[in-house]
Amino acid sequence: MRTQFADGLPRAQGDRAQLQQVMLNLIVNAIQAMKDVAEGARELQISIDAVPSEGGVRVGVQDTGPGLNPESLSRLFEPFYTTKPEGMGMGLSICRAIIEAHGGRLWATGCEPQGALFEFTIPAD
Numbered sequence: 001m002r003t004q005f006a007d008g009l010p011r012a013q014g015d016r017a018q019l020q021q022v023m024l025n026l027i028v029n030a031i032q033a034m035k036d037v038a039e040g041a042r043e044l045q046i047s048i049d050a051v052p053s054e055g056g057v058r059v060g061v062q063d064t065g066p067g068l069n070p071e072s073l074s075r076l077f078e079p080f081y082t083t084k085p086e087g088m089g090m091g092l093s094i095c096r097a098i099i100e101a102h103g104g105r106l107w108a109t110g111c112e113p114q115g116a117l118f119e120f121t122i123p124a125d
């Protein structure tokens with residue numbers, strides 16, 4: 001796991017427990033996505049930087065799993081959408097609801113050569 005936290009970030013206000021829940025969901029999803037990847041190729045990267053154009057901070061959770069196919073990309077945030085045998089499919093829809101309630105955005109993109117990147121913004125002072 002690698003972290004990349006920018007210096008001098010603005011202060012963001014939010015519900016600590018809810019934002020921890022968002023991070024936990026994204027991190028667990030990333031770990032689950034990498035379960036079939038060779039151990040040496042599993043990388044989780046967490047980053048935070050300021051986004052002055054949006055007046056806030058941006059958090060990224062990136063993995064080196066299989067990534068997102070077009071079907072997944074369009075349905076990820078739907079309640080009950082899951083591709084896991086024991087999955088509930090509620091995690092990402094709850095994450096998005098929490099971030100939007102904080103006035104931010106949550107979105108996903110595929111990475112090259114492999115993996116997924118989930119990012120969200122939170123307004124800052």
Ligand SMILES: Nc1ncnc2c1ncn2[C@@H]1O[C@H](COP(=O)(O)OP(=O)(O)O)[C@@H](O)[C@H]1O
Binds near residue numbers: 083084088
């Ligand atoms: N990091 C990721 N890499 C690839 N696919 C992902 C990732 N995170 C989520 N997904 C896809 O989105 C679906 C929905 O995720 P989520 O809402 O957290 O529900 P669950 O984890 O219970 O399946 C997952 O089943 C999976 O198909």
Ligand SMILES: [Mg+2]
Binds near residue numbers: 025
């Ligand atoms: Mg999940």
